[in-house]
Amino acid sequence: MPSVSSPAPRELDLSGCASEPIHTPGAIQPYGLLLVVNPRDLLVTARAIPPSLDDLDDPLDAPIDLAFGGVLRACQGTIAAISTDQSVYLGLFELSAHGLFHGLAHRHGDVLLIELEMSVSGEPASLEELYPTIRQFMLSLEKADSVEELCAMGAAQVSELTGFDRTLVYQFDAAWNGAVIAESRNDVLPSYMDLRFPESDIPAQARELYRKNRIRLIADSTYERVPLVRGPSANGHAPTDLSAATLRSVSPVHLQYMKNMGTGASMSVSLVHDGKLWGLISCHNEAPKQVPYHVRTTCEFIGQILALQIAQKERGAKVEERVSRRAAQMHLLGRMTGDGDFVEALKRDEDHLLALTRATGAAIIRREDCVLLGDCPSEEKVRELAQWISAKKDGGDTYDTDQLTTVWAEAGDIAGVASGLLAISISQLHDSYLIWFRPEVVRTVRWGGDPRKEPTDGTLSPRKSFEIWKETVRGRSIPWDDIDRDAAMELRVAIVDIVLRNAEELAEVNEQLVRTNKELEAFSYSVSHDLRAPFRHIVGYSELLTSSARDRLSETEQRFIDTIVESAKSAGTLVDDLLSFSQLGRSSLGKMNVAMNTLVDDVRMSLDMEHQGREVTWLVENLPTVRVDPAMMRQVWQNLIANALKFTRHARVTEIAIGHLQDEHENVFWIKDNGCGFDMRYVDKLFGVFQRLHHVEDFEGTGIGLANVHRIVTRHGGRVWAEGKPDVGATFYFSLPR
Amino acid sequence: MRDLRPILLVEDSPKDAELTLAALARCQLLNEVVHVRDGAEALDYLRSEGEFADTRHGGPVVVLLDLKLPKVNGLEVLEEVRKDERLRSTPIVMLTSSREEQDLLRSYKLGVNAFVVKPVDFKEFFEAIQGLGVFWGITNQPPPRAPEGERE
Numbered sequence: 001m002p003s004v005s006s007p008a009p010r011e012l013d014l015s016g017c018a019s020e021p022i023h024t025p026g027a028i029q030p031y032g033l034l035l036v037v038n039p040r041d042l043l044v045t046a047r048a049i050p051p052s053l054d055d056l057d058d059p060l061d062a063p064i065d066l067a068f069g070g071v072l073r074a075c076q077g078t079i080a081a082i083s084t085d086q087s088v089y090l091g092l093f094e095l096s097a098h099g100l101f102h103g104l105a106h107r108h109g110d111v112l113l114i115e116l117e118m119s120v121s122g123e124p125a126s127l128e129e130l131y132p133t134i135r136q137f138m139l140s141l142e143k144a145d146s147v148e149e150l151c152a153m154g155a156a157q158v159s160e161l162t163g164f165d166r167t168l169v170y171q172f173d174a175a176w177n178g179a180v181i182a183e184s185r186n187d188v189l190p191s192y193m194d195l196r197f198p199e200s201d202i203p204a205q206a207r208e209l210y211r212k213n214r215i216r217l218i219a220d221s222t223y224e225r226v227p228l229v230r231g232p233s234a235n236g237h238a239p240t241d242l243s244a245a246t247l248r249s250v251s252p253v254h255l256q257y258m259k260n261m262g263t264g265a266s267m268s269v270s271l272v273h274d275g276k277l278w279g280l281i282s283c284h285n286e287a288p289k290q291v292p293y294h295v296r297t298t299c300e301f302i303g304q305i306l307a308l309q310i311a312q313k314e315r316g317a318k319v320e321e322r323v324s325r326r327a328a329q330m331h332l333l334g335r336m337t338g339d340g341d342f343v344e345a346l347k348r349d350e351d352h353l354l355a356l357t358r359a360t361g362a363a364i365i366r367r368e369d370c371v372l373l374g375d376c377p378s379e380e381k382v383r384e385l386a387q388w389i390s391a392k393k394d395g396g397d398t399y400d401t402d403q404l405t406t407v408w409a410e411a412g413d414i415a416g417v418a419s420g421l422l423a424i425s426i427s428q429l430h431d432s433y434l435i436w437f438r439p440e441v442v443r444t445v446r447w448g449g450d451p452r453k454e455p456t457d458g459t460l461s462p463r464k465s466f467e468i469w470k471e472t473v474r475g476r477s478i479p480w481d482d483i484d485r486d487a488a489m490e491l492r493v494a495i496v497d498i499v500l501r502n503a504e505e506l507a508e509v510n511e512q513l514v515r516t517n518k519e520l521e522a523f524s525y526s527v528s529h530d531l532r533a534p535f536r537h538i539v540g541y542s543e544l545l546t547s548s549a550r551d552r553l554s555e556t557e558q559r560f561i562d563t564i565v566e567s568a569k570s571a572g573t574l575v576d577d578l579l580s581f582s583q584l585g586r587s588s589l590g591k592m593n594v595a596m597n598t599l600v601d602d603v604r605m606s607l608d609m610e611h612q613g614r615e616v617t618w619l620v621e622n623l624p625t626v627r628v629d630p631a632m633m634r635q636v637w638q639n640l641i642a643n644a645l646k647f648t649r650h651a652r653v654t655e656i657a658i659g660h661l662q663d664e665h666e667n668v669f670w671i672k673d674n675g676c677g678f679d680m681r682y683v684d685k686l687f688g689v690f691q692r693l694h695h696v697e698d699f700e701g702t703g704i705g706l707a708n709v710h711r712i713v714t715r716h717g718g719r720v721w722a723e724g725k726p727d728v729g730a731t732f733y734f735s736l737p738r
Numbered sequence: 739m740r741d742l743r744p745i746l747l748v749e750d751s752p753k754d755a756e757l758t759l760a761a762l763a764r765c766q767l768l769n770e771v772v773h774v775r776d777g778a779e780a781l782d783y784l785r786s787e788g789e790f791a792d793t794r795h796g797g798p799v800v801v802l803l804d805l806k807l808p809k810v811n812g813l814e815v816l817e818e819v820r821k822d823e824r825l826r827s828t829p830i831v832m833l834t835s836s837r838e839e840q841d842l843l844r845s846y847k848l849g850v851n852a853f854v855v856k857p858v859d860f861k862e863f864f865e866a867i868q869g870l871g872v873f874w875g876i877t878n879q880p881p882p883r884a885p886e887g888e889r890e
Binding site for chain 2: 525528529530532533535536537539540541542543544565568569572573576583587
């Protein structure tokens with residue numbers, strides 16, 4: 001039996017742990033012996049033999065086939081043939097009175113390591129004996145539904161095979177903190193289930209060894225290191241790399257850690273997938289414990305199967321998740337292509353929009369629009385947030401965080417609904433965003449010891465306390481993963497596509513409009529030239545005829561010619577009116593401040609001349625100054641006042657009043673007469689082109705005047721309307737926005 | 739003092755030409771009225787080129803120029819005349835059926851002396867033509883032409 005006394009306490013520096021050369025410890029654990037052999041001449045260049053075996057001949061500098069009475073002679077050929085980075089099981093060897101030893105050979109670079117590891121009484125004689133167990137285990141894994149269940153099965157299987165007091169499955173997170181997700185144990189050691197361990201417990205260098213060496217046993221945490229003694233031929237060489245050796249001595253810090261934890265033996269099986277360390281199966285025993293070689297090999301195998309199954313489960317879960325996101329995405333795309341406006345489309349499909357990124361709220365900010373769906377902060381806060389994102393994003397199209405309150409000082413009290421935020425920019429030109437929110441999830445993390453605690457004396461002590469330390473984590477949401485980000489990005493691509501397509505369609509419509517407008521202009525231009533000419537000719541030639549044949553024409557003949565002239569003239573007026581109406585729609589507005597009273601007086605004067613001899617009582621209120629196109633507004637008054645004068649022709653005393661009303665939105669002008677009025681049943685026809693409510697014989701006109709008024713007022717952003725009663729009078733109103 | 743140089747009427751429509759000539763005849767002007775039917779002929783006449791190569795005149799007292807013309811339109815004739823050192827000061831009155839503002843604006847930009855929209859009413863038309871005839875034919879003395887332009 002190796003000595004059980006503690007290793008000489010050394011001053012330990014924890015911070016040095018990460019830089020300690022743990023692959024070249026220059027010593028081994030005492031449950032076997034190690035020979036370092038030169039692969040070229042097969043001479044032993046160094047050896048580590050524990051005190052319990054020191055009655056054996058020292059093989060240093062001897063050829064391997066002569067060591068220990070020549071037990072290795074039979075496999076000398078095998079040893080010589082090992083290629084680099086290969087490990088080979090050599091079989092069982094009997095070393096005189098010390099019993100049977102498992103022989104292992106590893107080649108690493110220029111060094112061959114040969115280990116002879118003590119067998120354990122009652123151990124399985126071969127791997128075959130363990131095969132049924134492995135087979136059973138593999139079959140049972142198929143029934144597992146989740147990663148946690150797989151890990152529980154793995155822990156139970158290793159526990160059964162090895163008999164450790166406590167077997168854990170330990171999973172690393174992105175920051176290499178570990179969490180215990182499965183456990184199988186008896187009552188000797190306390191439960192570590194759900195506990196977290198900080199990254200520093202297994203530093204990078206140790207993780208790298210775990211990744212390379214899939215299994216590791218420390219049979220007795222109080223073991224005495226067996227130093228590696230090098231022969232003269234090894235002088236001047238670099239320290240021997242013992243990474244591959246199962247007997248490799250471990251860091252004193254780790255041994256202290258084990259003792260602090262109350263464990264006398266430990267075994268770790270690495271769970272590696274795609275070259276990455278996913279986690280560990282970690283076994284602890286209160287008392288020292290030797291695990292036979294074949295059992296260890298089986299555990300290593302179980303670890304590999306478990307790692308593969310975990311990877312497959314995780315991949316399957318991811319695929320499933322992506323499929324479900326894809327379904328949400330398809331719904332949204334369907335909506336968006338069916339609807340001209342993507343914001344409207346997304347608004348109508350809140351459920352899928354939230355399901356797309358597993359969010360509980362979403363906000364769409366597009367210029368003045370701000371649409372809030374589900375659980376969101378206030379609109380004001382969302383707008384502030386959009387500005388903050390806009391200022392901070394460095395050219396990227398997405399931004400996400402699972403702790404908004406830590407990164408945004410202004411977050412204030414919105415942590416409840418918006419601890420998590422995932423934003424995509426949806427326009428290159430404007431600060432437009434689609435933002436998803438996740439609520440705060442207050443979690444209680446149970447650490448295996450307080451990870452914040454610094455050793456007070458600055459020396460020794462890895463962790464002394466494994467007291468459970470509860471930390472309440474606030475202001476965090478469930479973090480966003482690649483699936484969330486990808487789904488958001490894909491939606492962004494779709495939106496940008498749709499926005500672009502809409503813009504293109506709009507440009508096309510615009511182009512068509514411009515073309516149509518040009519055609520219309522060309523049309524009315526040629527109408528104005530060519531349509532008027534024939535009427536002019538009719539009138540001209542009729543006049544010529546009249547003047548040359550005046551004496552010969554009867555009264556009736558003269559009346560015929562007069563009618564021809566009259567008809568041609570009125571057709572000419574019609575063309576002119578129609579053209580000016582179409583010009584009203586085309587010419588641009590030249591707005592300036594116009595005093596309405598001046599305009600009204602001006603028009604009144606010009607019309608008064610035509611109506612001399614009529615008694616007209618004018619009542620014109622004070623009218624405001626408004627911002628309008630003066631020429632067009634003049635036409636409005638011209639038409640309205642001329643109408644008032646025209647339709648009051650038969651009144652005994654004509655009364656025309658002009659006035660004004662206003663509210664906060666608009667100025668309303670009105671003109672009221674006591675003329676023949678009109679029937680309100682036909683009020684809708686008043687402002688149509690060529691619509692007349694009176695017979696031409698009674699009142700002349702082409703019926704375009706009020707259509708012009710309507711067009712001009714509408715172009716100024718206002719409205720027109722009228723009230724009337726037959727034989728009582730009419731009031732016309734028009735409004736102009738203020 | 740009366741200027742008896744001719745009036746040049748540029749008009750492609752025979753009907754408009756006849757009516758215009760009738761109107762001018764009523765004014766009882768002594769000036770000869772030369773009628774050409776498109777812009778190219780008008781420029782030939784003004785420059786004494788082409789079929790007018792042998793014509794000697796001191797340039798018309800006024801050009802009554804229709805806007806819409808075959809080959810070279812009225813605006814182009816106006817532009818050519820204003821660019822030509824020897825013709826530049828020829829008085830030009832644009833006669834047109836068009837009430838289009840753009841034509842009016844372009845004509846004034848190019849330096850037209852007057853712009854008359856031919857009225858449908860013959861009486862108005864007559865008055866307009868008569869006014870022009872009287873203004874340019876009788877009472878108005880056009881600026882003296884540059885010596886090198888004198889071909890008589």
